[in-house]
Amino acid sequence: MLSVDEARARILSAFESLGTEQVGLENALGRVLAEPVAARLTQPAKAVSAMDGYAVRSTDLGAQSVSLRVTMEIPAGHAPQRPIEAGEAARIFTGAMLPEGADSVVIQENAIRAGDTVALTDPRFRNGQHVRQGGLDFKSGDIGLSPGRCLTARDIGFAAAMNWPWLTVTRRPRVAILSTGDELVNPGEALSPGKIVASNGYTLAALAAASGAQVLNLGNAPDQPERLSAMIDGARGCDLLVTIGGASVGDYDLVQRILQEKGIQLDFWKIAMRPGKPVMFGRLGDLKVIGLPGNPTSALVTALLFVRPAIARMLGQEDRIATEYAALGRDLPANDLRQDYLRASLTRDEDGRLIATPFNLQDSSLISLLAKADALVLRPPHAPAAVTGSEVEIIRLGGGAVSL
Numbered sequence: 001m002l003s004v005d006e007a008r009a010r011i012l013s014a015f016e017s018l019g020t021e022q023v024g025l026e027n028a029l030g031r032v033l034a035e036p037v038a039a040r041l042t043q044p045a046k047a048v049s050a051m052d053g054y055a056v057r058s059t060d061l062g063a064q065s066v067s068l069r070v071t072m073e074i075p076a077g078h079a080p081q082r083p084i085e086a087g088e089a090a091r092i093f094t095g096a097m098l099p100e101g102a103d104s105v106v107i108q109e110n111a112i113r114a115g116d117t118v119a120l121t122d123p124r125f126r127n128g129q130h131v132r133q134g135g136l137d138f139k140s141g142d143i144g145l146s147p148g149r150c151l152t153a154r155d156i157g158f159a160a161a162m163n164w165p166w167l168t169v170t171r172r173p174r175v176a177i178l179s180t181g182d183e184l185v186n187p188g189e190a191l192s193p194g195k196i197v198a199s200n201g202y203t204l205a206a207l208a209a210a211s212g213a214q215v216l217n218l219g220n221a222p223d224q225p226e227r228l229s230a231m232i233d234g235a236r237g238c239d240l241l242v243t244i245g246g247a248s249v250g251d252y253d254l255v256q257r258i259l260q261e262k263g264i265q266l267d268f269w270k271i272a273m274r275p276g277k278p279v280m281f282g283r284l285g286d287l288k289v290i291g292l293p294g295n296p297t298s299a300l301v302t303a304l305l306f307v308r309p310a311i312a313r314m315l316g317q318e319d320r321i322a323t324e325y326a327a328l329g330r331d332l333p334a335n336d337l338r339q340d341y342l343r344a345s346l347t348r349d350e351d352g353r354l355i356a357t358p359f360n361l362q363d364s365s366l367i368s369l370l371a372k373a374d375a376l377v378l379r380p381p382h383a384p385a386a387v388t389g390s391e392v393e394i395i396r397l398g399g400g401a402v403s404l
Ligand SMILES: Nc1nc2c(c(=O)[nH]1)N[C@H]1C(S)=C(S)[C@@H](COP(=O)(O)OP(=O)(O)OC[C@H]3O[C@@H](n4cnc5c(N)ncnc54)[C@H](O)[C@@H]3O)O[C@H]1N2
Pocket: 179, 180, 181, 183, 184, 196, 197, 198, 199, 200, 201, 244, 245, 246, 247, 248, 249, 250, 253, 275, 276, 277, 278, 292, 293, 294, 295, 296, 298, 364, 365
């Protein structure tokens, strides 16, 4: 049996960043940037006012009240008609360009206007106050966004501000998902004895989509070689086929046999982990195939560890699994040779420390506990018994708009 790290390294070595395409900003959310985005302008282009008030020359202002002649009005979006001279002020509004000669703004709350003159009293006056200097936000040529970034709402606004109406992103990997097993019936359909509702295809499709893939759900293949073979053919043209179930050693576990008949170059098919031992990886021509076990927790955990990083690599993103540390909420026995991923709840103790408490039941068929878990607690192979309060590595499942 392969270690988790070795299995992941072998899978990842088969994937590389896909090609690129252009998308308009309105379609860029969640896409992965393929090229650096450099500002195409300086923001603000010139010094602008941060407040509604009067643009002045600081040399005209002292601690006392001063009366200045108002020689022009500058709304946002309009260039000043002329500079201001000594003894003059310009009526100005938020975002409007400062006229030449002005270096500060006095807010209108500190001004009394009478016809062409304005009396200004600002006891806390500072040279340069309420002015945003040119380039304060960013300068033309500055790299605002870097490749590999999954674009957020803020990034899209930033790209727009940098004067880009479209962006170059990596092509979304096409991921086909095939569930297998005679027992599977789709949600909402009639169930007869021995049948179960197929849920993994939905979990995996959502996980792949949340990871940035374009998903083709091929449906449920029965345990009949010809039907399974024909349904596998549906993945042609995809970058990755993920099969679910039928990967173990049972008489009806056909997936590997059929793939072998089709000429798969099998890399491995067993990993020293729990849940998720029967994971298979191979290549069928250009199509990579990852076979996941059918137990719902095994399918999700192995997808998180192997499918998600493969998608990340195709998208040109970092493929590291983000882990953090927490204190154990209960004692754990020593581990055997398989790396464990225990479903756990996360809480905070009175000192704000993160506490991960693995559930008592860890059967990989338990979908309700999988949905309830906040995190997975990692237990390396042969880890000694661990007592409450000791530090453990965890993978968070929740959080963010798109939670796994
Ligand atoms: N003699 C042995 N038996 C088993 C071994 C073993 O080493 N020797 N490994 C066990 C482990 S570990 C796992 S995990 C499972 C994985 O088996 P398969 O990948 O062949 O999966 P299936 O047998 O097809 O299904 C397992 C389980 O999951 C349910 N399932 C399958 N597909 C779905 C789906 N789309 N949605 C919801 N649930 C699904 C299926 O009904 C089974 O209950 O093998 C052990 N056996």
